[in-house]
Amino acid sequence: MKKILLIFSVMLFVIGCNSKPKSPEKVSKKVEIVSTRKVKKSLNERGTVVIDTRSYDEYNGWDIKGTGIQGHISGAYNLPAASLKHEIIEASLERKGITKENKIILYGDDTSMSEILSDKGYDVSVYEDGIEEWNKKKYSMEKLPRYESLVPVSWVKKLLEGKEIPEYDGRPIKVINAGWGENGKFHKTGHIPGSYYVHTGWFEEGPLWNRVSDSAIKTELEKLGITKETLVVVYGDDPMPAARFAIICKYAGVEDVRLINGGWKAWQEAGYTSEVGIDFPESVDDFGMKVPGNPDIIIDLPEAEKYLKSKKSDLVSIRSWKEYIGKTSGYDYIKPRGRIRGDKWGMGGSDPWHLEDYRADYGTYMRPYNEILKMWDDLQIDTDKKIAFYCGTGWRASEVLFYAQVMGLNKVSLYDGGWKEWSENPETEDKILKGEPENLNEEKY
Structure with missing residues (x-):
């Protein structure tokens, strides 16, 4: 009897290991699946909208999955599937001017929002073949013209790990966490590993809070170990101070300045490891040109x-x-x-x-x-x-x-x-x- 029970248990284990779980991305039978031809025709139909449910970065042009596909179907809107957990779908559609009067076609990695939209009364269908088939047929696609300057956190992670990545020419790197505060309190409590802190007050001064003098900008960049040839990747808890510093770098003449899309919050949301404390980079003797290089x-x-x-x-x-x-x-x-x-x-x-x-x-x-x-x-x-x-x-x-x-x-x-x-x-x-x-x-x- 024990032998029979043992054999039966093993059989259940084998069956369990070999059975395929139902995909969470499976489209409900009540939602229509449309063809590539239908999508192409719909782009010219008034009232029909196509929505890309991939990430903001993929929509912009980053080939995160290494498929060779960059950008999105021409004319498509972007509403990432991640919006589901933020419970903002209807507000997002309203912001884009999309109502229940529109016919919606979804495509992307996860079109599970099709059921949710359908239950809420939207006329929704799914382009299941997606952008892979669209790209294969060489139909019209678009991307953010200079997408490489707005980088995803996954790209930054690989950059810091020394991995081979696209859109990088091998120049020296400085990842900068920019914000307000002389002591860098928010940086000390958590930041992207290997990144350095910048207080925007080093580059602007009261009472008008204009930029400091050109000579002072040059000196401060040299203290940070930044030359005109450094790849400067900037982020912050808030994009505003990060962009403020990024523009100062461009003004000075830094040739390659990038902003991390989503900043520190996107890094945390991705579940990547963080670092605490504060370190300052080695300074350089000369920025490499007269400031401003881009007045x-x-x-x-x-x-x-x-x-x-x-x-x-x-x-x-x-x-x-x-x-x-x-x-x-x-x-x-x-x-x-x-x-x-x-x-x-x-x-x-x-x-x-x-x-x-x-x-x-x-x-x-x-x-x-x-x-x-x-x-x-x-x-x-x-x-x-x-x-x-x-x-x-x-x-x-x-x-x-x-x-x-x-x-x-x-x-x-x-x-x-x-x-x-x-x-x-x-x-x-x-x-x-x-x-x-x-x-x-x-x-x-």
Whole structure:
């Protein structure tokens, strides 16, 4: 009897090991599966939208899985499957202008959201063959023009491990964790292993919080062991200070500056190991060139006035609506309220410390670039013109400027002084407006 029970137990074990679990990505029978031909035809049908459920980084153009596929189906929106755990699907669709009146076609690694959307009353189907088949047929695809400058955490991890990776030419590396605070408290409690801390206060100074002198920028970069040939990869708990430092590096003349998409939060979400404490890199004797090597990326007050006077350029405010119309200055150290006469509002966020209009649906990733372009188009912001972004003192505008650059815009810059400088300067303090504009973004200087 014991022998029979033993044989039976072994049989159950073997059967269990050889049986295949049901895939969690299996599409429900109640959701229609559509062909490549149907998807191609649907792209030209009014009311039909295609949604890519892969990660923000894959959508942008990173070949994370090594398949040789870069980017997404032309015209597709991006709503990562990770949105499911953040419970923001309906809010995300509303933000993209997608309603229950639309026909939705999903594709990607995990289309399990098809059932959820179907249960909520959306007309949804699934392109099961996905981007692999689409790419195989050489149909039209798109990607973020300079996606390699906005890097995924998986790429950074391999970079620091010394593995062979794409989009890297072997130059010396510095991974920088940028934020505010002389003692680097937030860095000490946890950071990407091997990364170094930068206090943005080393590169900007009060009372205007403009950048420090060119000679001081050069000295500070040399202290950090950064030369013009260093690959500088920047991140932070918040993308704003990270972008602020990244733009300073570009201004100085660093040839290769990258921003980690999602920053420290994305690293943690990926479950990668962290490091505590604080170390400082070995300094270098010389940056390698005169600073600034790229002066046009930052403009000052005289140039800002020229942008306002010219029909070929715009000064774009990256501030909250309440700041823009003068209900608040946004800062306890800025008293004047309002906007620069003749500028354009480029949206921003709920307050000076948030930038929701340029962030993705969850985390601190860049918002899908096609959504930003549509937002600008709706605001009558002409990307063919020269554009200088400004905010209160430079952080928010730096982040948007970096995104504009990775989107392929070449004639973009930062007005460093921003609202604080303009509103407190005797020559321009009277050239401001308050209240809601009669016609948004049509006011003259």
